[in-house]
Amino acid sequence: MLVAERPWGFESLRPHERMGYANDGLRFLLELAMLASLAYWGFAEHDGAVQWLLGLGAPLLVAAVWGAFMAPRASHPTTDPVRLPLEIALFGSGVAALCVAGPTALAIVFGALVLAHLALTFALGQRPARAVPPVP
Numbered sequence: 001m002l003v004a005e006r007p008w009g010f011e012s013l014r015p016h017e018r019m020g021y022a023n024d025g026l027r028f029l030l031e032l033a034m035l036a037s038l039a040y041w042g043f044a045e046h047d048g049a050v051q052w053l054l055g056l057g058a059p060l061l062v063a064a065v066w067g068a069f070m071a072p073r074a075s076h077p078t079t080d081p082v083r084l085p086l087e088i089a090l091f092g093s094g095v096a097a098l099c100v101a102g103p104t105a106l107a108i109v110f111g112a113l114v115l116a117h118l119a120l121t122f123a124l125g126q127r128p129a130r131a132v133p134p135v136p
Helices: 015-045 048-069 083-101 104-123
Strands: none
Touching: 015 048, 015 083, 015 104, 048 083, 083 104
C-alpha cells in the first residue's frame, strides 16, 4: 500500500511548527507596534523641534539597536542571557511610551502580548542557541 505524500504548504506543518510561524508573525507585529508607540510618544508629548527629534529619532534609534543585535541577520547577533534583557528593554520602551502618551489600557494589552510572545518563544524553542555568523 502506498502512503500518500503530504502536500506542501501550511496544512502539511505540524501544530508545533504552525504555532512557531504564528509566533514569528506576532513578533513582527509587536516590533512594528513598538516603533509606532515610540513615534506616537515623541509626537504627542512634545512640541516644536523636540517633537520631530523624538518622534522620528526614538523609533530610528530602537530600530538600529534591533537591527544590530536582535534581527535574524544582525551584524552582532546576541544570545541568552544577553538577548532577553535587551529584548525586554526594547519592548519595554514601547510599553513605557504608551503608558506616558496613550491610554494605559493599550499599554497593558501591548505588554501582555509581549509577555505571551516571549513565553511562547521559550516554550517553542525559538531562541537562538548560538550566535549566527553575519552575512558578508
